[in-house]
Amino acid sequence: MKLLIVDDxxxxxxxxxxxxxxxxxxxxxxxxxxxALEVVIANKPDVxxxxxxxxxxxxxxxxxxxxKIAPNTRIFVVSALADKATxxxxxxxxxxxxxxxxxxxxxxxxxxxxxINVELSA
Amino acid sequence: xxxxxxxxxxxxxxxIALFLIFDLGVLTLNFYTSGKIAEQTELINLxxxxxxxxxxxxxxxxxxxxxxxxxxxxxxxxxxxxxxxTIFDETLSAFTGGGLVESVETSLPIEINxxxxxxxxxxxxEANRLWAGFxxxxxxxxxxxxxxxxxxxxxxxxxxxxxxxxxxxxxxxxTHFTExxxxxxxxxxxAQIIGIGLATINFFVILxxxxxQLRSRERVIQTKQYESDQILSTINEGVFLVGRDLVMSGQYxxxxxxxxxxxxxxxxxxxxxxxxxxxxxxxxxxxxxVRLYFLDHIDSSLIADVNPLKKVEANIVLExxxxxxxxxxxxxxxxxxxxxxxxxxxTVNDITAGVLLEGKEQESAGELEQKISLITQTLPxxxxxxxxxxxxxxxxxxxxxxxxxxxxxxxxxxxxxLTRISRxxxxxxxxAAALELDWFANRMHQFEDSLExxxxxxxxxxxxxxxxxxxxxxxxxxxxxxxxxxxxxKKLLSYGGANNVKPPLNRVENVGSDKQPIENxxxxxxxxxxxxxxxxxxxxxxxxxxxxxxxxxxxxxxKLYPIVVQLVRNSVSHGIxxxxxxxxxxxxxxxxxxxxxxxxxxxxxxxxxxxxxxxFDYEAIRTDIVKKGLIDxxxxxxxxxxxxxxxxFIDSISSHSVVDTVSGRGVGLPxxxxxVRQLNGKLKVRSVQNEFTQFIIDFKYEAQSKDNATIQxxx
Numbered sequence: 001m002k003l004l005i006v007d008d009x010x011x012x013x014x015x016x017x018x019x020x021x022x023x024x025x026x027x028x029x030x031x032x033x034x035x036a037l038e039v040v041i042a043n044k045p046d047v048x049x050x051x052x053x054x055x056x057x058x059x060x061x062x063x064x065x066x067x068k069i070a071p072n073t074r075i076f077v078v079s080a081l082a083d084k085a086t087x088x089x090x091x092x093x094x095x096x097x098x099x100x101x102x103x104x105x106x107x108x109x110x111x112x113x114x115x116i117n118v119e120l121s122a
Numbered sequence: 123x124x125x126x127x128x129x130x131x132x133x134x135x136x137x138i139a140l141f142l143i144f145d146l147g148v149l150t151l152n153f154y155t156s157g158k159i160a161e162q163t164e165l166i167n168l169x170x171x172x173x174x175x176x177x178x179x180x181x182x183x184x185x186x187x188x189x190x191x192x193x194x195x196x197x198x199x200x201x202x203x204x205x206x207x208t209i210f211d212e213t214l215s216a217f218t219g220g221g222l223v224e225s226v227e228t229s230l231p232i233e234i235n236x237x238x239x240x241x242x243x244x245x246x247x248e249a250n251r252l253w254a255g256f257x258x259x260x261x262x263x264x265x266x267x268x269x270x271x272x273x274x275x276x277x278x279x280x281x282x283x284x285x286x287x288x289x290x291x292x293x294x295x296x297t298h299f300t301e302x303x304x305x306x307x308x309x310x311x312x313a314q315i316i317g318i319g320l321a322t323i324n325f326f327v328i329l330x331x332x333x334x335q336l337r338s339r340e341r342v343i344q345t346k347q348y349e350s351d352q353i354l355s356t357i358n359e360g361v362f363l364v365g366r367d368l369v370m371s372g373q374y375x376x377x378x379x380x381x382x383x384x385x386x387x388x389x390x391x392x393x394x395x396x397x398x399x400x401x402x403x404x405x406x407x408x409x410x411x412v413r414l415y416f417l418d419h420i421d422s423s424l425i426a427d428v429n430p431l432k433k434v435e436a437n438i439v440l441e442x443x444x445x446x447x448x449x450x451x452x453x454x455x456x457x458x459x460x461x462x463x464x465x466x467x468x469t470v471n472d473i474t475a476g477v478l479l480e481g482k483e484q485e486s487a488g489e490l491e492q493k494i495s496l497i498t499q500t501l502p503x504x505x506x507x508x509x510x511x512x513x514x515x516x517x518x519x520x521x522x523x524x525x526x527x528x529x530x531x532x533x534x535x536x537x538x539x540l541t542r543i544s545r546x547x548x549x550x551x552x553x554a555a556a557l558e559l560d561w562f563a564n565r566m567h568q569f570e571d572s573l574e575x576x577x578x579x580x581x582x583x584x585x586x587x588x589x590x591x592x593x594x595x596x597x598x599x600x601x602x603x604x605x606x607x608x609x610x611x612k613k614l615l616s617y618g619g620a621n622n623v624k625p626p627l628n629r630v631e632n633v634g635s636d637k638q639p640i641e642n643x644x645x646x647x648x649x650x651x652x653x654x655x656x657x658x659x660x661x662x663x664x665x666x667x668x669x670x671x672x673x674x675x676x677x678x679x680x681k682l683y684p685i686v687v688q689l690v691r692n693s694v695s696h697g698i699x700x701x702x703x704x705x706x707x708x709x710x711x712x713x714x715x716x717x718x719x720x721x722x723x724x725x726x727x728x729x730x731x732x733x734x735x736x737x738f739d740y741e742a743i744r745t746d747i748v749k750k751g752l753i754d755x756x757x758x759x760x761x762x763x764x765x766x767x768x769x770x771f772i773d774s775i776s777s778h779s780v781v782d783t784v785s786g787r788g789v790g791l792p793x794x795x796x797x798v799r800q801l802n803g804k805l806k807v808r809s810v811q812n813e814f815t816q817f818i819i820d821f822k823y824e825a826q827s828k829d830n831a832t833i834q835x836x837x
Contacts (some may be wrong), residue, residue, distance in 0.1 A: 076424065085407045087428040091414050097424025114421050 001116075002026040004045035006036040006062065007078070008054040012101070016049055016078070019105035020112065033057025033065075040066050045073060047115060050095065052079040052086055060090045067094035074115040078103070137328040141321055148317025155310035162303035165234065167226040168213050169296035173289050175210040179203055179256075180285040183263070187278045190269060204264055214253055217295070218246055242298045249291040252284055360470030365463060366416050368392045368409065381450065381472050383440050399436040408452075415456050415466050422456045429454070433473065449477040492561050493603075497610055499559050505611075507644045511557055512608045514680060518546045519601045526590055526597070536585050540577050543593070545793045547573060552687035552790075556651040557644075562603065569596050642670045644679060648690060652715065655694045661713055663698050665690070668718035678823055682729055685797045686717055688790040689731045689817055697735025697815055707812060709734060725824045731817040737809040740766045767807050771795040 003024040005016045013029050020027070028043060030036040034057040039045065048066065052059035063075055076097040077090045087098055099111045182203035189196030209224065216223045220236035237246055259280035262273035350373070354361065360378035363371035372388045379385050382399065392412065396405045407430040414420050431452035438446045455467040500508055522543050551566035572592055579585060645667060652665040674682070698704075698713030705711065715733045743766045744758045752769065753761075761769070771791045794817070798805045803821030808814075 084428045084430045085403075085410070088407060088410045088414065088430070091420060091425060091428070092410060092417070094419060096419050097421045098428050099424070100427040111424055114424055117421075 001047065002028065002043060002045040003112075004028045004030060004036060004039050004043070004048045006030045006033065006048060006054070006059065007051040008032055009051070012051065012078075016108065019108045021109050023109075023112065031055075033059060033062030036062050037065055037069075040070055040073065044070060047112060048073055048075045049078045049099075050075055050090070052077060052083075052090060060086060060093060063090050063095050064093045076111055076115045078108075133331060134328070137324060137331065141324045141328070144317050144321040144324060148314055148321070151313040151317070152310060155306055155313065158306050159303055159310070161234070162299055162306060164225065164227075164232060165217075166296055166299040166303060168217070168223060168234070169292055169299050171226050172210055172213055173292035173296060175206045175213075176285060176288040176292055179206045179210065179260070180281045182206060183260070183274075183278050183281045186263060186269065187274045190271065190274050196269070200263060200269070203260065207260060207264065211253070211257075214246075214249060218250060239302070242295065242302075245291055245294045245298055249288065249295065252288050252291060255280060255284060256288065360468075360472075362387065362468050362470075363457070364392055364412065364466045364468055366465075368412065370395060371465070378470060381438075381448070381470055382436075383438050383446070399438055400431075400434065404430060404434065412454065412466060415454060416464060422454075426453075433477065447474075448472055449474045493606075495561050497607065499557075499561065500607060500611060501614075503557055503559075503647075507557065507647070508611060510644060510676065510680070511553055511559070512604055512611075514553060515550055515604050516601070518550050519597060519604070522546050522597055523594075523601075526594055536580050537577070540573060540580065541792070544570065544573050544577070545796050548688070548790065548793050549684040549797075552684055552691060552793075555655070555691075556647060556683075556687045558647075558651065558654065562600070565596075565600050565603070569593070569600065572596060642674055642679075644683060645670045645674065645686075648686065648717070651687070652690050652694065655691060656698070656713070659694050659698075661694060661698045661700055662711065663694055663713040663715055666714070666716045668716065669720050674719065675823070678727075681797055681801050682719070685729065685794050685819065686731060688794050690715060690717075692790050693731075693733040693735060693815070696739065697733045697737070699736055721823075725822050727821050727823050729817075729819040729821075731819075732814055734814050737811040737813060737815050738763070738767060738770065738807075740811075743767075743770050763809075767809070 001024050003020065003026070005013045005027065006029075007013045007016070008031050017027055017029070024047070026043070026045075028039050028045060030039050032054040036048070036050070037057070040048070050059045050063060054062075057065075059077060059079070063077075066073060066075065071094075075095040076099055077087055077095045078099045078101060079087060080101045091098060096115050097111060099107065103111075182199050185199035186196045186203065189199060212221075213223050215221060216234050217237050220234060222231045222233055224230070225232045237243055259277040263269055263277055353375075354373065355376040357375045358377055360375055360381040362374035362378055365371070368391060370387060370390045370392055374387050378387055384398070387395070393405060393409055396408055400408070411425070411428060411430055414425055415422050429452065431450070433449060433451055436448045436450050438448055440446050449472070451471040451473045453469045453471075455469075457465045457467050503511075525539050525543050525546075528539070547566050547569050551563050551570065554560075554563040554566060576585060576589055576593070579589065648667065649665050652663055656663040693715055694713075698715070699707065699709070701711050704713065713733065713735060716730070718730045719727065720730075721727045740763055744761065747753055747761075747766075747769050748755050748758045752772070771794070795805065798819055798821070801819070801821040801823070803819050806816075806818040806820075808816040808818070
């Protein structure tokens with residue numbers, strides 16, 4: 001399985017990278033929604049962790065676009081709870097779950113497991 | 123397996139199966155017996171025909187005889203006899219050994235079985251024996267030759283003699299068949315009665331069972347309903363269901379009505395219900411959140427964090443029309459109901475008490491933290507210095523308290539009283555700040571804020587003693603803090619804890635190289651204080667103290683120390699420029715402040731305070747004088763530098779427009795002047811813009827015997 005970590009913070013990207021278990025054969029990084037779209041088109045990741053507030057293209061917009069081109073991709077939003085409405089919008093657009101920053105490795109891995117097991121109606 | 127297949131319906135299935143078996147049994151028996159009865163009816167008809175045939179054979183024989191005697195044609199009689207004889211014989215043979223016979227009703231050949239039961243067989247045996255005689259007697263008549271008189275007479279005589287016997291045998295056979303048929307009919311009737319009886323019993327068993335089941339289920343449902351009602355009426359949570367259509371269910375907990383102070387819950391649209399208590403934006407977000415639970419791609423366990431109705435503030439209108447603010451906590455659980463329709467179980471908790479308690483706890487924790495911080499701040503302060511601060515503070519509190527009490531009673535105006543209180547408070551703040559007792563300094567700053575607010579109000583409207591009440595309260599709190607702190611310090615000292623605490627290194631290191639008397643340590647602390655205030659103001663300052671290598675008498679320190687503190691604060695706030703500005707002005711990077719105390723050993727003292735800052739901002743003072751309405755603009759413009767400086771020593775005049783914890787209230791210099799007056803001293807001010815400012819205070823001081831005693835004791 002392939003994982004794409006989308007966050008404008010290198011620290012957060014590295015933290016997620018460090019925390020995840022040996023579940024993924026490939027882990028890719030993207031700094032913003034635009035880059036994430038490019039990676040999705042080129043590499044078709046199975047799971048995406050998506051920050052919401054990013055330059056160039058926000059997480060919400062990215063989720064909307066990714067669901068159009070790769071509807072079976074599992075996406076979970078990893079964000080601080082500054083604006084719950086934005087997070088809810090991302091979920092409405094097609095993200096499968098939400099993980100609040102800051103998070104522990106156990107929380108992250110548990111969320112990934114749950115997201116992978118979500119049955120998509122499509 | 124049976125149990126697993128039919129489960130709770132097995133009784134119904136068994137009962138219906140039994141019902142069907144009974145019905146089928148009766149039907150089968152009915153069918154079988156009916157067949158038998160039909161067969162028996164055929165036998166009865168055949169036996170009855172045999173009786174008739176007996177008579178007809180007798181009649182035909184008598185006919186032949188009569189025709190023969192009259193020499194008439196008798197052939198038709200012979201033909202009739204032959205026909206009757208043949209049918210009778212075939213039928214009797216079939217009764218005896220089974221075989222095909224012609225049906226009475228249809229004239230078609232039918233198969234009958236040999237008669238086997240005893241009574242019937244006995245009749246048949248008798249009939250067969252008699253028939254044998256008939257056959258012998260009739261045989262000559264059955265040939266196609268002419269019948270002689272010798273042939274007809276014995277035949278006629280035999281038939282006449284035995285005709286009735288044969289008739290009776292055949293009647294007996296008919297009766298026998300009839301009896302058999304009746305028995306079969308009786309059996310069938312009984313079987314039908316039994317079958318119908320069993321089926322009826324089975325039906326009633328099923329009916330009873332179902333009624334019992336229905337009653338039992340009804341009782342269970344009623345019990346569950348009762349329990350459910352009990353739970354919903356006693357549960358201390360607001361509970362209700364919401365469907366995909368976002369309509370609230372009819373069943374909900376009684377507590378929900380209490381939480382929202384309404385009985386209008388059932389069947390409401392969630393949107394309109396929430397709109398009664400929350401802002402539109404919260405409602406919109408909440409509805410969007412609730413809809414997430416019904417989306418297939420969402421894992422409901424991973425969205426609880428974005429619940430917008432967690433610890434949410436609700437404005438609830440009570441029955442009496444009063445608006446009550448509550449803190450509510452909504453939680454949601456996805457349910458798949460029996461009907462297959464998904465629902466959301468919504469639980470609402472009133473967490474107002476918890477939230478308020480949490481707030482109070484935080485407040486208490488904050489206060490405790492502040493007190494601990496205050497205690498921690500006092501630990502490095504030398505005992506005497508701290509005691510001095512406590513004594514001065516308590517004296518100032520007493521002074522302020524007296525002023526507050528006397529307000530309105532004495533001839534002094536409110537404005538003047540407030541000014542005097544303000545000076546005392548400012549002095550306390552300065553002293554606390556100099557000792558790095560920030561928490562206390564902040565308290566005094568808040569006190570000054572309150573004071574300032576009253577002073578501002580007093581300028582536009584009459585101030586009463588009630589307006590000063592908050593000041594009294596604040597003062598009381600400060601007083602209590604100092605008392606508590608003083609007690610704690612004493613206890614710590616008694617444990618030896620405070621004696622073991624070493625003051626911070628910089629407190630001593632920055633004092634200078636001269637050997638400094640311990641009594642003057644309060645003065646040494648000014649170096650550290652200056653650095654802290656400078657850091658706050660983003661400037662760098664070097665403070666140099668001169669003349670403090672001799673013991674400064676405590677009463678003198680009490681008067682001079684607040685002066686120097688205020689001047690340091692003023693200098694750092696308004697005088698010393700930033701490093702960049704100083705660099706542009708070709709000044710040393712570090713601002714220089716010098717405080718020197720000298721005397722001529724005849725009791726004439728001089729305190730010289732100087733800095734190399736920007737000097738007095740005369741224009742700012744001029745502006746403030748006009749703004750405060752002390753003089754008009756023309757008069758202000760006419761003022762020279764000396765005149766403007768004089769105004770700087772009047773209350774509330776400041777060259778600094780922003781009030782902060784360090785300066786800007788226009789209280790510092792008036793306080794300096796007040797202290798100088800208390801020393802009966804003279805104050806000279808010299809200032810050159812962008813060069814320096816000097817404050818020269820000359821005064822006389824002669825140590826009293828009590829002071830000496832104090833110094834001696836301190837030594």
